[in-house]
Structure formats: C-alpha cells, structure tokens
Amino acid sequence: MARTAIYAGSFDPVTLGHLDVIKRGARLFDRLVVAVGNNPGKRYLFELEERQRFVREAVGDSCPNVEVHAFRGLLVDAAARLDADVVLRGLRALSDFDIEFRNGLANRSLTGIETFFLLADPALIYVSSSIVREIALHGGDTSHLVPSVVVEPLRRVYAEGAAR
Amino acid sequence: MARTAIYAGSFDPVTLGHLDVIKRGARLFDRLVVAVGNNPGKRYLFELEERQRFVREAVGDSCPNVEVHAFRGLLVDAAARLDADVVLRGLRALSDFDIEFRNGLANRSLTGIETFFLLADPALIYVSSSIVREIALHGGDTSHLVPSVVVEPLRRVYAEGAAR
Amino acid sequence: MARTAIYAGSFDPVTLGHLDVIKRGARLFDRLVVAVGNNPGKRYLFELEERQRFVREAVGDSCPNVEVHAFRGLLVDAAARLDADVVLRGLRALSDFDIEFRNGLANRSLTGIETFFLLADPALIYVSSSIVREIALHGGDTSHLVPSVVVEPLRRVYAEGAAR
Amino acid sequence: MARTAIYAGSFDPVTLGHLDVIKRGARLFDRLVVAVGNNPGKRYLFELEERQRFVREAVGDSCPNVEVHAFRGLLVDAAARLDADVVLRGLRALSDFDIEFRNGLANRSLTGIETFFLLADPALIYVSSSIVREIALHGGDTSHLVPSVVVEPLRRVYAEGAAR
Amino acid sequence: MARTAIYAGSFDPVTLGHLDVIKRGARLFDRLVVAVGNNPGKRYLFELEERQRFVREAVGDSCPNVEVHAFRGLLVDAAARLDADVVLRGLRALSDFDIEFRNGLANRSLTGIETFFLLADPALIYVSSSIVREIALHGGDTSHLVPSVVVEPLRRVYAEGAAR
Amino acid sequence: MARTAIYAGSFDPVTLGHLDVIKRGARLFDRLVVAVGNNPGKRYLFELEERQRFVREAVGDSCPNVEVHAFRGLLVDAAARLDADVVLRGLRALSDFDIEFRNGLANRSLTGIETFFLLADPALIYVSSSIVREIALHGGDTSHLVPSVVVEPLRRVYAEGAAR
Secondary structure, eight states: OOOEEEEEEOOTTOOHHHHHHHHHHHHHSSEEEEEEEOOTTOOOSSOHHHHHHHHHHHHTTSOTTEEEEEEOSOHHHHHHHTTOSEEEEEEOSHHHHHHHHHHHHHHHHHHOOEEEEEEOOGGGTTOOHHHHHHHHHTTOOOTTTSOHHHHHHHHHHHHTTOOO | OOOEEEEEEOOTTOOHHHHHHHHHHHHHSSEEEEEEEOOTTOOOSSOHHHHHHHHHHHHTTSOTTEEEEEEOSOHHHHHHHTTOSEEEEEEOSHHHHHHHHHHHHHHHHHHOOEEEEEEOOGGGTTOOHHHHHHHHHTTOOOTTTSOHHHHHHHHHHHHTTOOO | OOOEEEEEEOOTTOOHHHHHHHHHHHHHSSEEEEEEEOOTTOOOSSOHHHHHHHHHHHHTTSOTTEEEEEEOSOHHHHHHHTTOSEEEEEEOSHHHHHHHHHHHHHHHHHHOOEEEEEEOOGGGTTOOHHHHHHHHHTTOOOTTTSOHHHHHHHHHHHHTTOOO | OOOEEEEEEOOTTOOHHHHHHHHHHHHHSSEEEEEEEOOTTOOOSSOHHHHHHHHHHHHTTSOTTEEEEEEOSOHHHHHHHTTOSEEEEEEOSHHHHHHHHHHHHHHHHHHOOEEEEEEOOGGGTTOOHHHHHHHHHTTOOOTTTSOHHHHHHHHHHHHTTOOO | OOOEEEEEEOOTTOOHHHHHHHHHHHHHSSEEEEEEEOOTTOOOSSOHHHHHHHHHHHHTTSOTTEEEEEEOSOHHHHHHHTTOSEEEEEEOSHHHHHHHHHHHHHHHHHHOOEEEEEEOOGGGTTOOHHHHHHHHHTTOOOTTTSOHHHHHHHHHHHHTTOOO | OOOEEEEEEOOTTOOHHHHHHHHHHHHHSSEEEEEEEOOTTOOOSSOHHHHHHHHHHHHTTSOTTEEEEEEOSOHHHHHHHTTOSEEEEEEOSHHHHHHHHHHHHHHHHHHOOEEEEEEOOGGGTTOOHHHHHHHHHTTOOOTTTSOHHHHHHHHHHHHTTOOO
16 A cells, blocks of 8 residues: 655745645655755755755644655655655646656656656646746745745845856 | 545446556555446446446456445545545546546535546556447447456447447 | 627626636726627526626626626627627636637637637636536535525525426 | 548538648548548438538549548448548647547557548638537628538528527 | 736747737737847847847837837836736647746736737747747748748848857 | 658657657658758767667668658758658657647748658657656666667666766
C-alpha cells in the first residue's frame, strides 16, 4: 500500500499553490516527503538552504508528517532513497497535464513508481514560481501569492539587484 | 490517511482500460471499492448485475482487496456510505482532464473528498466503453479491448438485435 | 465604440459563475443585456419567466445597467434587435475555448459582430448549470453554486419529481 | 505504398471545410474515396442520395480521381471493401484531435490501417455541419459556409419545417 | 466603463496578426494604447524605436485613436500610467489560452484590471513574431506575414548577420 | 501524387518513437527522406555524423526506401532540394498538435507543401529526445527508449562529462 509520497520541485520560491498541495497531501499519506531540487547546471533565485527553510517555515507545525529534503538527479532515485512509494503532483490547469503525463509515464517506465495527482485549488490556478519572480522583479506585491515567510526575502533579493 | 478509494463508472461494459486502473489502484490502497453506476433515467447495454459480474470475473482472485458495489445518485453519497476516503480516477488523455477537473472540484465542494488521479496505460489510451460498443454493434472484434469474460456476451447482445 | 454587450445563455438555472460574469461585465459596458435563450425544440428545467426572474433577482439593484431579455433563434439576430454592439462571454477553462472560438467566429462571419471574452473567477471554474442540476437531482446541496434565490425552487422542482 | 485514401463522414450537409480537405486530398493520392455514412439508428437532415449528390456536384469535374460512395458500419470494413489503403482526416482545431486520436488508434487496432491527417484551412476552422444546420434552422445565411449547390436545398428543408 | 485598452507585447517585429487585433480593437474602444515592451534583460532583434515605428507606420492613418508607447516592468503599472482601463489580448489558438489565463488572472490579482480577449483572425492563426524571425533568418519570404514596412528591414537585419 | 515524404528533426538522439514513425512512414510512401537538422546557432549532444549514423543503423535493412540526409535552414527548402512532395510528422499527444499546426500552416504558406500527420504509437507517447537526455544525464537506463545502437554512446557521452 502507498504510505509515503514524494512531492518534488524547485520551490524557487515555494508558493501558496505548492503549500496547498502539501497540506492536502499530508492528510492523505502517512508521510509526505517534500524534495527540493538542486541540479548543478541550473540557476536558482534562492539557495537550496533558503528554499528548504521557506517550505519548512510555511508548513510550520500544521503537518508533522511532512519532511523536507534536498535532491539532485532523477526523481525516481530520490524516491527510492527516501523510501517514497508514490509520486505526488498537483494539477493546476489543462496545460500542466501534458508534461505531467510524460514525466509520470517516464518515471513509471524506469522503476514502476506510480504518480498520484491532486487537483490544485482553482483559486490559485494562476500562481507559479515564475510568475511570482516576474512580479517581484518589477517590484510588485506578492503577498497574496507566497507564504508570508517568503515575501520579504523575495523583495530583498531583487532590491539587491539579483539577476533572475 | 487515505485507506479506501472508490472507483466509479457505468462499466457498460468494463474494458481493459478500466481493469488496468483497478489493478494498479488495488496495489495503492488498502481497499478499493468499484462502484457500478445505475441511474433510473439512463439506458444501459448490460443490466447492472451483468456489469458487476463482468468486473468481478475480470478482476478474479488477483486483487482480494477489491469490492464491487452498485450505486445510484451522487458519487459523494456513495463514497460516504461505502466508507471511501478518496475518489480514484484514471486519466486517459488530455481531453479527459477537463471533465475530471470539474467533477473533482464539484465533489470536493460538496463533502471535501479528494480525487486521486492515476495515469492510464498509454497503450490503452483509445479504449472506452463507447468505442467498444460501436465496434461490437457492427460485428467487429473486441477481444483486444475488453476482458475475455465480456467478449462473448457483447457479441451476443448485438446479435440478438439489442439497441444500444 | 462598443457600448452595449449581450450575454446570452440558457441560464437553467443561473449560477454564481454567470452572476460573476454579469457583475464584472456591467462595470465594463454602458449597458449589459442578459439574453435568456428559449428555443422551441429544447427542454428546460425552469420556464423562461422563472429563468429571467432568477437572473433579475440575483443581480438585484447592484447593477442598474443590466437588462434581462428573452431570445430565440440566432444570437446575432438578438444582438441586432437589442442594439448590442458586442457579444460578451465568460471563459471558465480551456475546454470551453474551442466551442467559444467556433461560435465567436461563426457569429463574426454572419454580421461582423465581435465577441469579448472575460476570464471567469477561477474559484468557480467547475460551476455549470448542468452540474448544478445533477447535484440537485440527487438531493445535494447547491447553495454554494447558485444565487440564494435559486436554491429553494431548485430543491422543489426535483422534489416534485420533475424530469430534468 | 498508400495509393487510395478514404475520407468518411456524415456530410449532412457537406461544407466548404469538407470540400477543402477533399480537393487537397485528391492532389495527394491516386484515388480518393469519399464515404458518406448512413447508419440505421441515426437521423439525418438530408437523405443519403442527396448528401452524396451534394458532394459530387460540389467536387464537380475538378478532381476526376474522387469517388463518392455510401457506407454503413465500421469504417475499417468500408475501407477494405472499397480498396482504400489509408484513412484521410482533416484537422480543424485542437479539440478535434482527441477524438481523432482515439478513432485513429481504434481503427489501427482493428485492421492495422493508418490514418493520415491534413491540416484544414484555418480560415474555415469554425465551419461544421452542425453550425451550418443551426444557422439554417434560424433562417441565417449559409452561402459562405457550404458549396453553392447546398444553399438552396438547405434553406428549403427548414422552410418546409423539417425537424433537425 | 471601459474606454481605453492597452495592448502590450514585444512586437519584434509586429505581424499581420498583431495588426489585425489592433485594427479591430481600435473600433471597440475610444482609445487603444499599443505598449511596446522593452525589458533590460531581454534581447530583441529590432531596437525599441524601430519596433514602435513599425507599429505606427503599419497602423498609419486608419486608426486615429491608436497610440504607440514603450513600457518596461509590469503591465499593470504601464496600464495605470497610461490611463488604460482594461487589457486587450488577441487569442490565436487553444494553446495560447493557458498562458493568457494565468497572466490575466495574475494581473487581476494585482490591481483588479480586467483582460478582454478578442478572437484573432483564424487565417492568421499560425503567424507569430518567432516564426517570422525563423523564416527571415533563413532567407524565406515574409511578405504575407508582416506589414509591408517590416519586410525590407527584416531582410536586411539578417543579411547583415545580426544574431537573433 | 505524393510519392516522397520528408521527416525532419534533430534526432539528438533518435528514439524508439522516431523509429516507429520512420518504419510506418516507409510503408506508406515510395521514398522517405529522414532529414537530420544541423543549425549553426544550436548546440547538440551528438555530432551530425553520429546522429545520422544512429538513424541509419536503427533503421538497418528493414526499410530500403529510407534515406538519411542532413539539412540546415528552412524545412521547405530542404524538401525542395531533396525532391520531397510532403512533410511527414508523428503526433504524440495533444500538446504537440498546436506547434505542429502552426509549423504546418507556415510551411504551406511558403511553398504550398502539405504536412501529413501519423499517429505515434501510444505506448511511446512519453518518449522524447529531451527526456532521454535527462535520464541519461543522471545515469538512468534508456534501453527501453532508444534503439540499441544509441544506448552505449549515450551512456558514454555523459560519463565523459559532456555538457547537455
């Protein structure tokens, strides 16, 4: 039986959409592993440690069965290493599905792992890390898009002239 | 935690696509309830009892944690009555998603029940009960589309001139 | 310049999704004509007069520039008769778009009338008259889906055994 | 090698969109069989003979390698009987694709026959037999949507009060 | 009421598809602001001044209520600065919609501004600035894709070996 | 009549999905030209010669009417130079279609060349060169995704630390 799910992404930064999936996933599995991706060739706005901390602080004490880990490489390898039975994904809208479908089938072809999809909160359908970064880059308000712990660091990182 | 899933449909008749979802779902939940819909205003090719029997025989002894029930009315009511924690759905292709999205959100709005989606076997992406009925109506071969227990009854029901 | 928009549909019954489009449309046009369709060959759950009254009462005094009319036949003819410059439509989700695209282009090919699309409130993305009827048919709660004026008549019409 | 293609549909009535696919298909294959469907359980606006005649007259002398036939039952059986190597389909828009995908794969699963898709003329993307019937039902002009041979019969059939 | 619309993009270069939206938008609003984006981190084929000039010359005297401005940063800020009530967008095809949906909702979440969508001319459904650049890069003819004022500069910029 | 089709791509590297389209295309046309793209500004994992050799060896002796060529620039120019009558494309899933639609129409607008689409094998729906590279980069097994001739070179190129 599926007891542990892995929910992976860049979380650069974590959004209210991610948080919604995490909280609902935590009610459906014994254990939910949030895996924060960190791949050598990729540039991130926030360092791995910050991205993990934002997830941890946003989740807070509300979901004791949520663990936050880092991962690099293939998701299926991270799942095996972290004892996850299934992959958890949130679906925001139709356009997501195609990529999700391909990734889910590719993962299944590698180790047989299944992907479970949850419907994202439709009120958050337009929220993504890239839209958050775009708005913050131009000095817009992001407090309705990200957990409160992220708002100030996000403002600061662009004020300091960080490239996206 | 989610322990029991409900997988609902008309199953008129059950296809190899349905069977694939049932078998994979049975590995992921403690208990999987297959709920065969039977609504007054709707015409079916096979009687409720036959549709249930086809599912039972197709599943056979391979998945002892699968139960087959009938239901009418709202899925959320059947879920409550049959002690199911979540709804299970298979996704075949992009076009499915939109209806699934709406139904899933409507169900969540009624009782808070979540819907889990599994990726259907892509090799069966084109299989549906309606395509099966269309082929059988015109005397085509359906043995690659439905469980073996369904093939002969399906041939016979059209040979006897049953209207779809 | 576009001054009057026509927003047409069956409104059988009007939903909170429709109401959201009407209220936002009323802020964008000098005059908004809500056209309640009533075609001979089609069966409706509620009579034309009721469907119009539900829209009027749901809108209430909040939008004095909204008028509610009946129409049958082609939308482009109703637009001409009711002095509407453009067609207004709400888009709920990706799957809507294709039908909307075809209808909008067909209307433009007939009289040159343009269609304006507004984005529906994403939190109401799953709400449609047919889902409302399905839930009400089986005795479910619809108070989060339709204006309050509709809730009780909707319950009663199915309690009295009305066919959908 | 593929020499003969079959292009099937109800053609109730043939539209300028169909005609575009026929003319382009005729340039790409040695022989193009237009198969006009006629199934017992289905109601048509025009009789089979009329629907075939409209296609023939619309094509005229421009494509001598086009043949018009009737068919009932499965498309794959018609293809075998009429010596067609492949199925030809026109794609109008994204939403078409999903049904086409399923039908194409189902046909391939039955006899191995391949389906070729051509891109429909985008200017005709919104034209379909059902939109044509809807406009004609309400007395609208269809002369920009159907071949000229269809305009007058279409007007007459609704003027005579024919049900759709 | 909505009197001024803002139509924003890179216009690198303006295409016949853009021009179609501008001309139709100009008939529907008292004032149409074309906002040509110019963001620091982004590389353009043509300089801002050229991109603005191409739009102005392509529009010509046909639409006196069209103004061409530059903008950088968030669209909602440009809209406020240029006194635009609504955002205007053209929809080319289904795949556009998802990004448009997200952007439109994100903009609404920031300042409450609504987005109006018009249906693009279907005959131009495949035209985009990037396809135009791709064709011009390889010396292909673009005169059926862009306003005549753009054809020669586009040819020249690639002949001079400009990187895309 | 269409006798020669051109099937173009980067083939970096060729996958079992490509191979499936090539083999089926070879049965439908007198001559099938596989055109391996090689554009100056683009970085490839494998050199042009390798990418061509992989296709040739994967096809082997099974399809004597398949030729493998290189091309740069516009596909329509390569088609003219290589005497191809039509463009052949495989469709994997709904999301492909939109780009394919635009490219196909753009090509038709340039020289009148038609694009034929075949349905890809649904069991390979998730296979793409980029997913293959992603898996190989992280040391995953690709033997179920690419022809056997590709497996070892793919492993080696990443083991040697080649950048993607």
